[in-house]
Amino acid sequence: xxxxxxxxxxxxxxxxxxxxxxxxxxxxxxxxxxxxxxxxxxxxxxxxxxxxxxxxxxxxxxxxxxxxxxxxxxxxxxxxxxxxxxxxxxxxxxxxxxxxxxxxxxxxxxxxxxxxxxxxxxxxxxxxxxxxxxxxxxxxxxxxxxxxxxxxxxxxxxxxxxxxxxxxxxxxxxxxxxxxxxxxxxxxxxxxxxxxxxxxxxxxxxxxxxxxxxxxxxxxxxxxxxxxxxxxxxxxxxxxxxxxxxxxxxxxxxxxxxxxxxxxxxxxxxxxxxxxxxxxxxxxxxxxxxxxxxxxxxxxxxxxxxxxxxxxxxxxxxxxxxxxxxxxxxxxxxxxxxxxxxxxxxxxxxxxxxxxxxxxxxxxxxxxxxxxxxxxxxxxxxxxxxxxxxxxxxxxxxxxxxxxxxxxxxxxxxxxxxxxxxxxxxxxxxxxxxxxxxxxxxxxxxxxxxxxxxxxxxxxxxxxxxxx
Amino acid sequence: xxxxxxxxxxxxxxxxxxxxxxxxxxxxxxxxxxxxxxxxxxxxxxxxxxxxxxxxxxxxxxxxxxxxxxxxxxxxxxxxxxxxxxxxxxxxxxxxxxxxxxxxxxxxxxxxxxxxxxxxxxxxxxxxxxxxxxxxxxxxxxxxxxxxxxxxxxxxxxxxxxxxxxxxxxxxxxxxxxxxxxxxxxxxxxxxxxxxxxxxxxxxxxx
Numbered sequence: 001x002x003x004x005x006x007x008x009x010x011x012x013x014x015x016x017x018x019x020x021x022x023x024x025x026x027x028x029x030x031x032x033x034x035x036x037x038x039x040x041x042x043x044x045x046x047x048x049x050x051x052x053x054x055x056x057x058x059x060x061x062x063x064x065x066x067x068x069x070x071x072x073x074x075x076x077x078x079x080x081x082x083x084x085x086x087x088x089x090x091x092x093x094x095x096x097x098x099x100x101x102x103x104x105x106x107x108x109x110x111x112x113x114x115x116x117x118x119x120x121x122x123x124x125x126x127x128x129x130x131x132x133x134x135x136x137x138x139x140x141x142x143x144x145x146x147x148x149x150x151x152x153x154x155x156x157x158x159x160x161x162x163x164x165x166x167x168x169x170x171x172x173x174x175x176x177x178x179x180x181x182x183x184x185x186x187x188x189x190x191x192x193x194x195x196x197x198x199x200x201x202x203x204x205x206x207x208x209x210x211x212x213x214x215x216x217x218x219x220x221x222x223x224x225x226x227x228x229x230x231x232x233x234x235x236x237x238x239x240x241x242x243x244x245x246x247x248x249x250x251x252x253x254x255x256x257x258x259x260x261x262x263x264x265x266x267x268x269x270x271x272x273x274x275x276x277x278x279x280x281x282x283x284x285x286x287x288x289x290x291x292x293x294x295x296x297x298x299x300x301x302x303x304x305x306x307x308x309x310x311x312x313x314x315x316x317x318x319x320x321x322x323x324x325x326x327x328x329x330x331x332x333x334x335x336x337x338x339x340x341x342x343x344x345x346x347x348x349x350x351x352x353x354x355x356x357x358x359x360x361x362x363x364x365x366x367x368x369x370x371x372x373x374x375x376x377x378x379x380x381x382x383x384x385x386x387x388x389x390x391x392x393x394x395x396x397x398x399x400x401x402x403x404x405x406x407x408x409x410x411x412x413x414x415x416x417x418x419x420x421x422x423x424x425x426x427x428x429x430x431x432x433x434x435x436x437x438x439x440x441x442x443x444x445x446x447x448x449x450x451x452x453x454x455x456x457x458x459x460x461x462x463x464x465x466x467x468x
Numbered sequence: 469x470x471x472x473x474x475x476x477x478x479x480x481x482x483x484x485x486x487x488x489x490x491x492x493x494x495x496x497x498x499x500x501x502x503x504x505x506x507x508x509x510x511x512x513x514x515x516x517x518x519x520x521x522x523x524x525x526x527x528x529x530x531x532x533x534x535x536x537x538x539x540x541x542x543x544x545x546x547x548x549x550x551x552x553x554x555x556x557x558x559x560x561x562x563x564x565x566x567x568x569x570x571x572x573x574x575x576x577x578x579x580x581x582x583x584x585x586x587x588x589x590x591x592x593x594x595x596x597x598x599x600x601x602x603x604x605x606x607x608x609x610x611x612x613x614x615x616x617x618x619x620x621x622x623x624x625x626x627x628x629x630x631x632x633x634x635x636x637x638x639x640x641x642x643x644x645x646x647x648x649x650x651x652x653x654x655x656x657x658x659x660x661x662x663x664x665x666x667x668x669x670x671x672x673x674x675x
Contacts, residue, residue, distance in 0.1 A: 016646065016649050016650050016653045017646045017649040019646075021627065021628075022628055023628055025643060025646055025649065025650070027650070027653050027654075027657065029657075029659040029660075036498045036499070036545075037498075037544065037545065037546070039501035040501070040502070040503045040546075043501075043503070048640070050640070053650075054661070056661040056662050056663045057661055057662065058662075059662060064495075064498070065499060077499070079499040079500065080499050082499075082501060083499050083500075083501055086501045097662060097666045097670050098670060099670050103670055104671065105666075105670055105671070105672070116665075116672070118662065118665075120660060122659075123659060128544060128546075129543075129544055130542065130543050130544040130568060144544040144568055145544060145568070145571075146544055146545070146546035146549070146568060146571060146572035146575065147546040147547075147572075148546060148572065148575035148576065148639065149571070149572075149575070151640065152639050152640050152643065155640045155644075156640060156643045156644060156647075156650065157650065157654075158643055158650055160628075160639065160642070160643060162626070194486060194538055194541050195537070195538045195541065195564060198564070198566075198567055199567060225542075225568075228538075228541060228566065228567065230567055230568075248665065248672040249660070249662065249665040249672075293486075294486055294488070294541075315485055315536070315537070318485075319485055319486060412490075412495045412543075413495060414495045414496070414498060414499065431488075431490070431542065431543075433488050433490040433491065433542060434490070434491060434513060435490065435491075435494055435513045436490050436495075439494070439513060
């Protein structure tokens, strides 16, 4: 019998029941909750007289709606305010730990799970947010769910699930200098397309992946959904264990070592067979910028805006034309010549301490270009405090960046941080969909270092271009 | 959820691929705490355009949406399904769908009809040529057809989803039939919990 993949190991350990002809009932170890996809779920519980089965496996934070102005400023949007209040009220009513706006542990749900050590290897983790795949960096099976499923997990701590297929994405060799985790995942999404991972759980492997820090691995797993995959996984190794040691919700001393030994079992067996497999060579990966309106529309920073004529498939040609019209771009235009209005460094993809360090190193000693608004939005209060201890806030402020309070912010513009119509951004977030960052806004996805260099020069640029 | 057996109505051809859930319902609509009223936000970025197909008087009142490949990719927002249903759609026909969207649809009784690209193209042509054509989707038989023509195609439905649609079953109720198994699982699982990690105010309790 062939060995098991990491996915199969976690799956098998969480099967509650697999009745004939019905979906498997999968146990959920950790349910993360935020204000946007939960109010209707809590309402459903109330309507049916149901309780939360395991408040001790449920953790909530405010993130999508929170303004990133100083926390003393009120939430001016009454609809956002109501939603934030509803989260607190619901959590208190049902006995769930919640981090409201301004709380020392508050932040983007996919930042706080890992930094608190709540995210651990081998777990099943769900959240009403498609970027839940982030937690897969720890060898946990983590995926996004809809509001009905949120209600289902609150009530039963399980989910009926059809088993996904497995896909190995191997990135061989060492990533060249200047290539970040973001570029690696943009290369993967570009290769797979927005639907290439559909129905699959991806396991990322190979030297370029295992060389990454946990922050980098989270960036890669985060964007699994952009290739259509249900989840992304990376096997547990020394890097995983070292990150977890000392986190608030992991044990200490001998108990930690005992846990760590268990965690180390969360790797795919050597003879495990995947349903699909793709291989990339790290040496071919370069810094990327998205040019279109889906995250698979990537081009090298050194390249030019593509032409619809490059595509054989009429559907793709059409969608390219539509994307270019929306983005206001001309085929053949060098990417470096495109000016930007806004630079956003933040989101569950790239707002961790390492991202901020990398961006600050590029920005240090420079000034944001005239006419460009540059925002840095740390992923959580913990990230923000650490960055301030390291003096990163002062580097950003001296260079003319805004240093803001944590939240999802301009990644999806549910709070006041939005693009205006026709405004162009270089953004470290995960989606360049039409209107994602504000109605009529034009989003280009980039890594934190490219974002910082772009802020300084006012057009897409690499750290080398600013002499960093 | 209400049982769904047969959907009969007119169909509107969207003719767009990669319609992500941000296009279906933009994020400003996600701030609501209610479950209803999202129809007004459906495709709201496109609704201002008089040329947009939903603004075409000939298709007003259609309850079947015919879309391009990769419909409903992106964000997990179930609001996309609520918006489509609140607007009046009962079924979506497309060559492929986002996984989470497909799942969310099944929870609400929005019928997902997955056909080959050429079949979707044919259906699009039929309803473009004559917007008054009735289209019939039979969930029980898993067939979509245009009555009074010989156009008829079968589609696949997960047997469980089909059962649920036909009976209007609630997922939580179905799962709670297995409560004894859940309790037994919990007794043998040693996965850590948040017990004792945070105090009542959410601060980390010192070890």
